[in-house]
Amino acid sequence: MTQYNRWSHPHDIDKRYTKKVAYFSMEFAIHQALKTYSGGLGFLAGSHMRSAFDLHQDMIGIGMLWKFGYYDQERNEDQTMRVLFQEKYYTYLEYSGITVRVDINNHPVVVKAMVLKPEIFGTVPMYFLTTEVPENDHLAQTITQRLYDPEPMARIAQSIVLGIGGAKVVEALGGADIHHMNEGHALPLAFYLYHKYRNVDQVRQRMVFTTHTPEKAGNEEHDIHLLERMGFFNEIPLEEVRNITGMHALMFNHTLAALRLSKVSNGVSKLHGEVAREMWYDNEGVCEIKSITNAQNVPYWMDETMQKALEKDDNAELKRRKAEMKKQLFKLVANQAGKLFRPDVLTIVWARRFAAYKRADLLLRDIDRFFRLIHNPEFPVQVIWAGKPYPFDHGAVQIFNKLVKVAYKRDNVAVLTGYELELSRDLKQGSDIWLNTPRRPREASGTSGMTAAMNGSVNFSIQDGWIPEFARHGENSFIIPIADVTLPDHIQDDADYENMMRILEQEIVPTYYKNRDRWMEIMKQSMRDVIPAFDADRMAHEYYEKMYNY
Template sequence: MGAWKRFTQKERIAYFSMEIGLKAEIPTYSGGLGVLAGDTIKSAADLKIPMIAVTLLYRKGYFLQHFGHDGWQQESDIEWLPEKHMQLLPTKSLVTIENRDVKIQAWLYNVKSPTGGEVPILFLDTDIPGNDPADRNLTDHLYGGGLELRLKQEIILGIGGARILAALNFAVKKYHMNEGHASLLTLELLNNTRVPIHELHIDNNGYMEQVMKKCVFTTHTPVEAGHDRFPYDLVERIMPPEVPIDLLKEISGPDALNMTLLALKLSHFINGVAKRHGEVSQNLFPGFEIHAITNGIHPFTWCSPFFVNLFDKHLPGWANEPELLVRVDNIPDEEIWDNHCGAKAFFLQYIKEKTGRELNPDVLTIGFARRAATYKRGDLILHDLERLIDIGRGKLQFVFGGKAHPKDDEGKKVIQRIIQKAEEMHGAIEMVYLENYNMEVASYFIPGVDVWLNNPMRPLEASGTSGMKAALNGVPNFSVLDGWWIEGHIEGVTGWSIGPSPAEIDQEIGRAPEDLEDIYQKLENIIIPLYYEDRPGWIKVMKNAIGKNAYYFNTHVMMRRYVTDAYIH
């Protein structure tokens, strides 16, 4: 029996994602979307949910990040060998791109849980002898190239992925599209209804409904760049001939192929990734019923070894029943603090090895690591260096991390400014920007700081999962009230807010000075005094982050919601 055949014995949820982050050695992710997909799959395995995941195999990854002497980000390809991690399956599928046949092969990776659950993942790849040389490179880079490459990759993921599942004889109960990148799979499903797709129109409701019943769509971003649109002249040139352009225009908009609209129109269940994001998405896409299932993190993956040992000792079974973390008060304060200090010392040692910089383990350390997109405002706290130095001299140190997209010069400028301001503050407040932030670096970084800072422009943070990883490790959040933090925040109890409540915000423009003033005020008057003058009070906030945030904001809770709300109907 082929390695995959035992997975074809029962119906499965087919989970499609442009990127999946499982571990740093498999560099098929860029950030939060991919890491969430990996955490989703791990919890599905833990909970024994019958799932099969489909993504692309990026032979050159996203990219390796380096900084020049001037602090400007440079990129290089990641070298890795898929055959060291996964098994090439013999079955192939075929799609037509630009009137050329493109063969697609699949690599099988099994996510295995200690509970005995398993979720297979298919990594699709076009680097096959016989394909046109240009087509062999289509799956090399994640989010590389322009619109043309993106559309080709989305054809491979959506149409090619659906075909490979059929060729491997998987029985699919529901197709779950993690963002709009995979929404072309709906066209393949329409193709497989009993009516030839060329005869389908939007008023063929019965056949549309057949497809809708099978599809679940999760939208992750209110940021315009996150919703792919392709001009129809490009679509007509590239798309397989069996896709009727007239039907596409009926479903996904007359002006351009809108991948989000395509998924919205052909899914029976649609959700945003936090309560606030559900509301924002409902306003963005009126006429659709948009639910909210708040994102989570996989508990065991993101818990530092220090806290794994601590939770195992006091809360046995926590990794598969994270709701047990609500009993964190059973753990003595000194053990919480000692294990946090262990995680912090480990991280500071890593910084020393990578950069030669020695940070002081006794100084309050603030961490900030995000994609360096401008809306995340990575350099906001540095806008008034004199004020920051006055507040934090000898009392604060900072660690930053995160990549800018290779074509995002504005994001690269944010990184460059942070690196340059670190030089200006040297000797007063120490600040380090770590290169090449990835899942491995995050596993040291997040548990190794004392406070997790997050200050994006509202309402552009759909959910944000790094703060959940911090909370799991007893690191309080200091964040604007957006995304998941609206649900997790209790002022001074689980962490601290930045700026006004969501109810007070009618527009974001001009809010930066207000947010900055709040950051400085709370650092000076609340956070720094609590850290240095009231250790029991600080540990209480750490425990609340675990017991009131981490017990709930995890992918076990999230996946149970998907099963009951989206999958079994």
């Protein structure tokens, strides 16, 4: 096959976006049929690739072709969660003609680039890297099997493939003006560029960085000697690595190194930008940290019928379509849980990754009060949970299973498995309330509420991530007052729980049942306010304006 050795956009590039940008991400949520993502980071990257295509930007995506995806979420006999790693094969990906070599742990590893052409899913050209080639031994072939492998050396190897392998693929395609690292996973890219230019300023001119998490676990650290042995630094002597990164201790912090080797970086909401600056600005040599709030691609996520009905201010059509979308969601509930939910009942959905700080089970803090809420004969409530815990986070899996047990044999509570793009869309379209309960300020952005708002689901949230930029209590959302973050976690949880239940019992439920006109106004205001501010076209434009052309 001839080498696909150009960026190959199917359209002319918009003159505002002529800088060539290669966007590196460990995960991309592009389409249900391509399982290369775990959660919000991937959803965000997928929307970025779609909007970059829609805006005719000169960009490509560089990702990893995960043979087993993240994992398939199944059920055991007792309905508790089962983790399934199943081989995937995508017939629509083509060999790009590009194969490169990286050195991992003193072994040569062959990396093959598969291309996802723009016409398949409406993205910029994307290159997915795999080590699953006959030239590699068994161990090398396993590098691209599992997204977020629990084995530290495998994770380091994955970073080398994405960062150094990806940089070589970009070179084979004619090079890029800017290399955008979405999180620190592709950091070896910086050392590849340094090896090439031998000048830190030259590296910085070519690299920008997005940090996504204030969570310690999300900001990776490894033993610097292990990284050197594995080939993370691309043959640069350790002393030189220490000098250019300012890392003189045993543990090497990936995020801090990225902030020192990029020309500019960003947090993913205004609040997260502040939190990130507070976290990192005390360190010498870090670049400026701006804020570019995450967003989602409207044509992919928003129901067209709802959009048209909103434009015409047609309440009857909005109500009809919302009821239809609820019925669609409730078919999935019936199939998975054997329960028949009712479209005329207020439906609350909590759906996202089961990370501890997101507090999936906050609603159950007082179980008797929860049962009183859902069993009120006058104003009934239906609750759905969904989400994929990290498969090796046993605490998170336990919370998932606890919810399964609470839902068992109750006709108006369900826990759904398989929270991927399609189920995510169905939940947003079929819910009345999108519940978000992170411990503030630990949610960097949290984009799921944006796509919920696009589909007439009203946000009910802690004031974290993107929410402070959007929400007005009782106008377009319902907001849980800010708890004192200096207090111990369990006291914050108590305060958040009390406020959440008070608003549910005294405001949300009565408004839904007794004042439908006001409910419709809140829902419509939410749909109006979410676009264009939280449309990924705005975000993709801002990246060029604030980062690439910086």
